Amino acid sequence: MGLSRDEVAKVSLLARLRFDEAELDTLTTQLSQVVEYVRQLEELDTESVQPMAHVEDIHNVLADDVARPSLDRDEALANAPKRDDECYRVPAVLGE
Amino acid sequence: MNDKPYEIIIGLEVHVQLQTQSKLFCRCSTTYGQAPNTQTCPVCIGMPGALPVMNRRAYELALRTAVALNLDIPEFTKWDRKNYFYPDLPKGYQISQFDLPMSQNGWLEISDAKGAFEPKRVRITRAHLEDDAGKSMHDEAAGKSDSRIDLNRTGTPLLEIVSEPDLRSPQEAKAYLTELRLLLTYLGVSDCNMQEGSLRVDGNINLHIDTPDGKVATPIAEVKNMNSFRAVERAMAYEAERQYEVWCEKKIKLGDKPGGHKTTRGWDDGQQVTVKQREKEESSDYRYFPDPDLLPVIVTAEQVEQVRADLGELPAAMRTRLESTYGIDPYDSDVLVNQGRELVAYYEELATASGDGRRASNWVQQDVLRTLNEQQATIADFVISAASLADLLKAIQAGDVDNTRAKDVFEEMLRSGSSASDAMAKLGIEKVDASEAESLCRELLEANPQVVEDLKAGKMKAVGSLIGQAKQRNPNVNPGEFKDMCLKIVEIM
Amino acid sequence: MGGSTENSAFKKTHNPWALGRTPGGSSGGAAACVAGLMAPLSIGTDTGGSIRQPASFCGVTGMKPTYGRVSRYGLVAFASSLDQAGPLAKTAEDVALLLEAVAGHDPCDSTSANVPTPSYTASVRQPLQGLRLGIAREHFGDGLDGEVDASVREAIKVFESQGATVRELSLPHSKYAIATYYIIAPCEASSNLARYDGVHYGYRTDEKAMLAELAEERKVLEGAGDRAKLEALDTSLVRMYRKTRSEGFGAEVKRRIMLGSYALSAGYYDAYYVKALKVRRLIREDYDAAFKDVDLIIGPTTATPAFKLGEMNEDPLAMYLQDLYTVSANLAGIAAISVPCGISKSGLPIGLQLQAPPFEEERLLRAAHMFQQATDWHTKRPN
Numbered sequence: 001m002g003l004s005r006d007e008v009a010k011v012s013l014l015a016r017l018r019f020d021e022a023e024l025d026t027l028t029t030q031l032s033q034v035v036e037y038v039r040q041l042e043e044l045d046t047e048s049v050q051p052m053a054h055v056e057d058i059h060n061v062l063a064d065d066v067a068r069p070s071l072d073r074d075e076a077l078a079n080a081p082k083r084d085d086e087c088y089r090v091p092a093v094l095g096e
Numbered sequence: 097m098n099d100k101p102y103e104i105i106i107g108l109e110v111h112v113q114l115q116t117q118s119k120l121f122c123r124c125s126t127t128y129g130q131a132p133n134t135q136t137c138p139v140c141i142g143m144p145g146a147l148p149v150m151n152r153r154a155y156e157l158a159l160r161t162a163v164a165l166n167l168d169i170p171e172f173t174k175w176d177r178k179n180y181f182y183p184d185l186p187k188g189y190q191i192s193q194f195d196l197p198m199s200q201n202g203w204l205e206i207s208d209a210k211g212a213f214e215p216k217r218v219r220i221t222r223a224h225l226e227d228d229a230g231k232s233m234h235d236e237a238a239g240k241s242d243s244r245i246d247l248n249r250t251g252t253p254l255l256e257i258v259s260e261p262d263l264r265s266p267q268e269a270k271a272y273l274t275e276l277r278l279l280l281t282y283l284g285v286s287d288c289n290m291q292e293g294s295l296r297v298d299g300n301i302n303l304h305i306d307t308p309d310g311k312v313a314t315p316i317a318e319v320k321n322m323n324s325f326r327a328v329e330r331a332m333a334y335e336a337e338r339q340y341e342v343w344c345e346k347k348i349k350l351g352d353k354p355g356g357h358k359t360t361r362g363w364d365d366g367q368q369v370t371v372k373q374r375e376k377e378e379s380s381d382y383r384y385f386p387d388p389d390l391l392p393v394i395v396t397a398e399q400v401e402q403v404r405a406d407l408g409e410l411p412a413a414m415r416t417r418l419e420s421t422y423g424i425d426p427y428d429s430d431v432l433v434n435q436g437r438e439l440v441a442y443y444e445e446l447a448t449a450s451g452d453g454r455r456a457s458n459w460v461q462q463d464v465l466r467t468l469n470e471q472q473a474t475i476a477d478f479v480i481s482a483a484s485l486a487d488l489l490k491a492i493q494a495g496d497v498d499n500t501r502a503k504d505v506f507e508e509m510l511r512s513g514s515s516a517s518d519a520m521a522k523l524g525i526e527k528v529d530a531s532e533a534e535s536l537c538r539e540l541l542e543a544n545p546q547v548v549e550d551l552k553a554g555k556m557k558a559v560g561s562l563i564g565q566a567k568q569r570n571p572n573v574n575p576g577e578f579k580d581m582c583l584k585i586v587e588i589m
Numbered sequence: 590m591g592g593s594t595e596n597s598a599f600k601k602t603h604n605p606w607a608l609g610r611t612p613g614g615s616s617g618g619a620a621a622c623v624a625g626l627m628a629p630l631s632i633g634t635d636t637g638g639s640i641r642q643p644a645s646f647c648g649v650t651g652m653k654p655t656y657g658r659v660s661r662y663g664l665v666a667f668a669s670s671l672d673q674a675g676p677l678a679k680t681a682e683d684v685a686l687l688l689e690a691v692a693g694h695d696p697c698d699s700t701s702a703n704v705p706t707p708s709y710t711a712s713v714r715q716p717l718q719g720l721r722l723g724i725a726r727e728h729f730g731d732g733l734d735g736e737v738d739a740s741v742r743e744a745i746k747v748f749e750s751q752g753a754t755v756r757e758l759s760l761p762h763s764k765y766a767i768a769t770y771y772i773i774a775p776c777e778a779s780s781n782l783a784r785y786d787g788v789h790y791g792y793r794t795d796e797k798a799m800l801a802e803l804a805e806e807r808k809v810l811e812g813a814g815d816r817a818k819l820e821a822l823d824t825s826l827v828r829m830y831r832k833t834r835s836e837g838f839g840a841e842v843k844r845r846i847m848l849g850s851y852a853l854s855a856g857y858y859d860a861y862y863v864k865a866l867k868v869r870r871l872i873r874e875d876y877d878a879a880f881k882d883v884d885l886i887i888g889p890t891t892a893t894p895a896f897k898l899g900e901m902n903e904d905p906l907a908m909y910l911q912d913l914y915t916v917s918a919n920l921a922g923i924a925a926i927s928v929p930c931g932i933s934k935s936g937l938p939i940g941l942q943l944q945a946p947p948f949e950e951e952r953l954l955r956a957a958h959m960f961q962q963a964t965d966w967h968t969k970r971p972n
Contacts, residue, residue, distance in 0.1 A: 003851065014381055015779060015850040016181050016786065017843055018831035031848055033906050038768040041864050044871070051866030052873060053174070053386035054670060054700070055656050055922025055947075059394045061699040065153030067118040067125040070135045076247075077133060079790030086132040087244035090183045090788055091796065091825035093232045142784040145663040147698050177780050179853070181830055188783020241825070245788065383853035385862055388670035388777055390699055 002032020102305040104336045105313075106269050107261035108328075110276060111254050112286045113228065113294040114157045119251035120227045121148030121191065121390075126253075128292045132246035140251035142186030147389050150175075154253035155393060157285040158198060158225045159400075161255055164283055164407055165220050167202030169400045175225075175390040179383040183245045184230035192226035192256075194384040198393070199223045204259075204279070205412055206271045209430040218272050219260035228252040249293070255285075261300065266332035273297060273325045278411050278434060290324055297322050300358075301332055302350060303339050313350040314339045319370055321362040331363040335370050414440060422453025431461055439465075439475045442482050449486030452493060459489065463506055480509050487516035496520070496527045498574050528572050536573070537581045540565055541589075551586045559583065590615055590667065590778075592642055592911045595898060596841035603898070604646060605971040606937055610895040613643030619677050620647040624938075624971060630678045630687045634664060636671045637770050638890075638915025641927035644677055645890035645940020648929045648969055650684050650957060651677040653915075655947045656922035657702030659688075660695030668777040669700075671770075671919040680967050681928070681957035685709035688950060704948055713954045720753035720956060723883030727763045728914055734893040740931030740939040741889045747963050748887070748956075756883060760875040763917050765868050770916040771909055772852055772865035779849030782842065787833030794832035803828050844905060873921040880946040885956055889914055890927040890940035918944055926953045929966035938969070 005028045012019055019027060070076075073086070082089040119126055122139035138146040162169055176194040200222040207215035230250040232243045257276070263269045277288045277295060288295040302316040319335055322328045342348065348355040361370040409417070411433050418429040418440070432443050439460070447456035464485075468478060488505055491497045497505060497520060508519040520526070528536075540562050541548055550558035559579050566573045594602040594617035604612040605625035612621040616633025620643030623631050633640040635653035644651025652675045659674045666672060676687035689709045695701040722745065729738065745755055787793035803825060810819045823831065835843070852861035879886060892913060901908040918925040923944055930941035941960070945953045961967050 007851070008847070011847055011851045011854065013827075013831075014383070014854060015846050016783075016827070016830040016834050017838075017846060018828075018835045019843075027844065027847060030844060030905050031851065034771060034848060034909070035851075037906055037909075038772050038861065038865075041765055041768050041772075041868055044762075044765065044868060046864060046867035046871070049867040049870055051863050052870035053388065053866055054391060055869075055873060055920075056391070056700060056702060058657070058700070058702065059392045061149065061391050062152035062155060062393075063123070063149045063696065065116045065118050065151050066123060067127075068123040070124045070137050071141075073131070073133045076136045076141060081787055081791070081793035082242075082796070084244065087233070087246055088133075088183070088789055089242045089244055091243070091800075091829050092234065092241045093183055093243040093826055141789055143790070144665045144784070145661075147662050147700075149697060149699050179780050179783060181783065181786060181827075183788045183826070186784060186789050188786060189780050243826075247789075381855045383780070383850065383855075383858075385776060385780070385853055385858070388668075388700070389666075 002035055003028055100340060101307075102303040102336075102340060104263075104265055104332070105261045105302050105304060106263035106266075106332055107300045108259045108263065108269060108272060109298040109300070110257045110259075110273070111228075111296040112161075112257065112280060112288065114154050114253040114255055115284070115286055116151055116153045116157065116253055118151060120151050120154050120225070120253035121251055122146075124251065128294075130248055132244075132248060135248040136250065140186070141247060142188070148191065148387075150390060150393075151253060154225065155198075156403075157283075158223070158253075158255050159395065159403055160283055160407065161257075161280065161285050162199035162202070162223050163400060163403045164279055164410055165199075165202040165204055165223060165257070167199035167220060167223055169199050169395060170196065171396065172196065172392055172394055173198040174392040175387045176384045177387045178226075182229065182232075183243065184232045184247070184250065186230070186247060186250060190226055190229065191387055191390065192384075193224035197222045197224035204272065204275060206268065206275050207426075208267070208271060209427040212267055213265065213271075216262070216268075218262045218268075221258040221260050223255055223257045226254050226256060228254045266329040266336070269299065269332050270325050270329040273328060274434075275411070277325075282411055282437060283407070297325075297328055299328060299332055299335075301335050301339070303336060303343065305340070305343055312343075314343050315348060315350050315352070315356045316358045317370070318358060318360045319363055320360065320373070321364075323363075323365060327363055327365055330368060331370055334363075334368065335361070338370065408437075418444075422447045422457065424453055424457045428454075428457045428461065432457065435465070435475075442475050442478070445482035446486050446489070449483055450489035450493070452489060455489055455492070456486075459485065463503070467510060479513050480506070484509060484515050488519075491516060491520065494527075495574050495577055497525050498576065500575075501525055501571070525572055528570060528574065532570075533573065533578060534581060534585075536566055536569060537562075537578065537585060541582065541585060548586055548589065551583065552589075556583075590845060591841045592638070592908055593896075593898065593901060594618060595902060596839050598839060601898060604895050604937075606646075606648065607895065607935075607971075609897055610937070611646065611898050611900075613646035613891075613895060615639040615643075616651075616677070617643045617646075620644050620649055620651060623647070623649045623677050623679060626970065630676060630683055632674055632687070632691065633677050634667070634672055634674050635915075635919065636667050636673075636774060637912045637919050640675050640677060641890050641915050641918075641925060641940065641942060642911065644927040645929075645942075646895035646938065648932070648938030648940075648966070648971075649677055649679055650681055650926065650928050650961075650967060651675065652684050652688065652926040652950065652953065653918060653924065654688065654692065654950055655702070655924040656919075657700055658692050658706075658924070658948065658950065660691075660693075660698040660701045662695055662697040662701075666777075666781040668774040669781060670777060671774060673919070681926075681954050681961055682710070682713050684926070684957070685713040685954045688954070692950070702948070707951050709951055709954055712951050713958050715955055716751065716959050716962075717884070717952065717955050718752065720748065720751075720885070720959075721883045722748055722753050722755045723758045723879055723886045724755060725758055725760045725763065725879070725886055725888055727760050728888035732892050732913070733889060734933075736931070736933045737889050737891070737893060737939050741887075741941055744930040744941045744960065744964075745887055747960060751959055751963060755887075758879050758883065758886075760872075760879060760886075760917065762868060762871045762875050766872055766917040766920060767910060767913060769865045769868045769872065769920055770912065771848070772861045773869065773920070775845040775849035776853050776862050776865075777849070778842075779846045779853065782838070782846055785834065785837060786830050787837070792833060792837040794829060794836055796829065799828055799832050800825055841905070869920050872917055876917075876921045876923055876944075876946070884945070884949075884952060886944040888942050888944075890942040891915070894933045894935070894937035894939055914942060923947050924950050924953055926957050928957045928960055929969065930960075930964070931966060932969060938966075 619631035624647035
């Protein structure tokens with residue numbers, strides 16, 4: 001059991017991607033194949049296994065609270081696709 | 097506390113900015129109010145390849161708060177990514193805590209000094225650390241459809257404190273917030289300045305309504321944009337009324353389809369109403385997963401106990417102690433404790449040195465606080481030391497100066513910074529010799545036979561005019577002592 | 590991303606040994622430039638085999654160090670819990686030289702390990718005495734090319750002739766490695782790549798065209814009176830995001846973002862992501878058990894020599910299965926190296942993979958050097 005086209009369309013909004021109809025069809029097929037494949041993990045009993053998010057046994061990596069100089073504003077905004085003297089600019093966030 | 101056939105159910109989500117020098121995952125300054133986009137670096141802009149390193153101080157402040165809120169501190173905690181797109185969130189995810197928060201299951205006790213509600217423990221679901229987003233500014237004035245993004249705030253450490261739906265009235269909600277803010281201030285973990293966004297509140301509210309078919313719950317509303325505790329109180333009151341009206345009209349219960357789902361509403365302070373906010377179906381799918389860039393934090397039970405031992409006295413314990421040690425009322429201890437640790441220390445020094453806790457409490461609440469208010473100052477800057485003020489209070493007790501003139505002495509001490517005795521000397525205040533007072537008394541009684549008649553007839557108020565005359569003759573006359581003397585003389589006349 | 594460089598945002602790279610074939614990927618450029626004598630040393634990144642597979646396909650030596658050995662700060666993140674940068678060079682000695690320069694603790698990377706870095710250049714020439722090699726049964730199963738099999742077995746004999754002992758062992762969960770990897774990596778990638786949204790840096794779609802397009806769509810929907818679709822129509826901001834990202838990312842990247850976003854979304858998280866993290870632990874435990882008995886695990890880097898460019902384009906799953914022998918090292922966080930060990934009849938290099946316990950890069954380099962002292966595969970160059 002793979003993904004439905006509707007699911008793929010829904011995920012595309014979640015991921016802020018956009019596909020035309022043909023792309024959606026291809027993706028539905030391809031993603032379904034991969035999902036089918038990865039579902040082989042279901043055959044393993046992992047009830048008593050702890051998930052392993054990190055391979056390292058390291059913890060409490062903390063830095064001292066000392067403020068350091070920031071970037072100059074112009075440097076920070078240098079790569080902005082759209083900006084004014086002070087800020088990044090985007091299409092209105094209102095209506096979101 | 098309401099005569100309507102319903103119970104109000106409120107739970108609050110509070111976000112507090114922790115008082116660190118630098119941000120949660122980078123070392124940019126957290127100073128408020130700087131020019132836009134002057135406090136950012138590759139980490140908080142979310143540049144490719146930049147990685148987060150957690151601020152030790154932020155974790156310590158969060159832990160301190162969690163312990164003070166009686167929360168359980170699990171040994172292991174981790175950080176998760178909360179994924180969503182928004183222009184003020186440059187990484188495309190917020191670093192937060194999902195299934196293993198640093199603390200859970202605590203409580204905060206609230207009460208009302210005037211007894212508006214019964215004291216109660218408000219359960220706290222959890223408190224967890226996360227990084228703040230930046231600011232989106234809507235440039236409507238310029239007539240453009242763009243929004244402007246300032247990332248100075250991006251990455252500031254936030255502690256999210258979530259209460260259980262244990263609050264039963266807008267007053268309780270406000271009391272909870274007031275007590276929480278006081279506690280945070282005592283802990284020194286946040287300045288809790290709502291204007292600057294250091295403390296933000298969202299409220300979840302619904303009603304349990306009595307109906308002939310039993311209790312029913314109305315759909316939950318999450319109310320945002322409340323910019324003061326007063327606004328929270330009003331928004332909750334408004335929302336309760338609104339939900340009741342909607343119930344009466346439409347009879348939609350929590351969970352009903354359609355209409356019974358949770359909605360988000362914004363408080364409009366100008367109109368004093370809540371307004372439904374637009375919501376998107378997919379907006380709550382945050383796709384949490386453990387942040388691979390950050391490692392877990394492990395804290396031992398011994399470390400937690402050490403934090404607990406170092407908390408210092410917290411407001412609730414302090415109120416109780418002030419009441420029992422100095423014999424003051426809950427209302428007074430509340431006022432004093434609400435002013436902060438420094439003022440309480442001043443009060444305690446004053447109460448101990450003067451030997452009169454109640455008088456000390458009155459003076460601090462009336463004269464000291466009034467002056468601080470006028471001067472926009474804190475107790476640290478106050479000119480009159482507790483020892484000096486204690487001298488004045490002792491002079492009052494000894495009858496060397498009456499309450500009214502003591503106020504003049506206080507003003508003089510404030511003005512010149514002199515001691516109580518110097519100020520009294522300067523104002524020519526000295527205790528009137530007993531024989532001198534007695535002769536003045538006899539003299540005035542002789543000159544006012546009608547007063548003597550009245551006093552003998554039991555009209556005690558008549559003595560007032562004599563006190564007035566005495567004060568004119570000698571301002572140092574102690575009205576209380578003078579009155580007693582008059583009555584004594586009249587009695588044997 | 591991907592094992593062929595054909596998903597590159599710039600150009601695809603050709604294998605210097607056979608221009609019609611892939612150099613491997615994703616660090617195919619780094620491997621090809623060493624193989625083609627354009628650079629003596631290069632740095633690649635390896636999330637599921639992206640250093641070792643190209644090293645194998647291009648006949649060079651390439652190492653994926655232990656997770657945490659080399660700082661990830663400055664490295665464009667693909668899957669943060671798997672990514673590791675490492676050196677490619679002609680010989681183990683050169684790899685040692687570069688690794689020594691880039692390895693070590695970095696306080697700017699929380700996951701960077703605070704362990705001392707040995708002097709690899711000082712030790713690389715010292716042969717290992719009594720080396721115990723393990724052969725994982727699972728690395729010699731179906732799908733392994735006969736020539737690759739023969740070359741690897743020949744290489745094992747070379748070690749035996751130098752005094753190494755060999756024993757067979759099992760990594761029972763390795764057959765689940767690809768499935769585990771293709772959940773974890775896309776999930777992390779979907780989040781890591783969210784920052785490329787056209788707001789703070791990088792590409793943004795043509796806003797005027799985007800707004801015009803939206804206005805047109807709105808008009809059509811209004812005309813048709815389709816209220817449901819009107820409600821669901823993107824805001825200009827959402828459309829800006831979607832167009833920017835769809836135009837800016839390549840097909841494979843978008844596929845992985847979609848896969849990761851799906852696997853992390855509500856209702857699927859436990860079934861996919863948490864499940865994969867559990868199997869990941871089982872894979873690591875397989876290695877921990879194996880390394881109790883052996884010093885290194887020896888086997889093929891890839892099942893076949895370099896495939897033809899274009900061969901896998903329409904079949905992402907087949908491409909993913911290419912990583913069969915390499916992904917486990919990333920999932921387990923251990924160190925591994927690919928060393929040239931033969932040339933196929935059609936003139937394509939074959940790679941030998943050595944895997945070592947965490948932070949045993951020194952052991953890998955010394956073993957690789959021993960092999961390169963006894964063989965001359967690493968000196969072969971394309972015509």
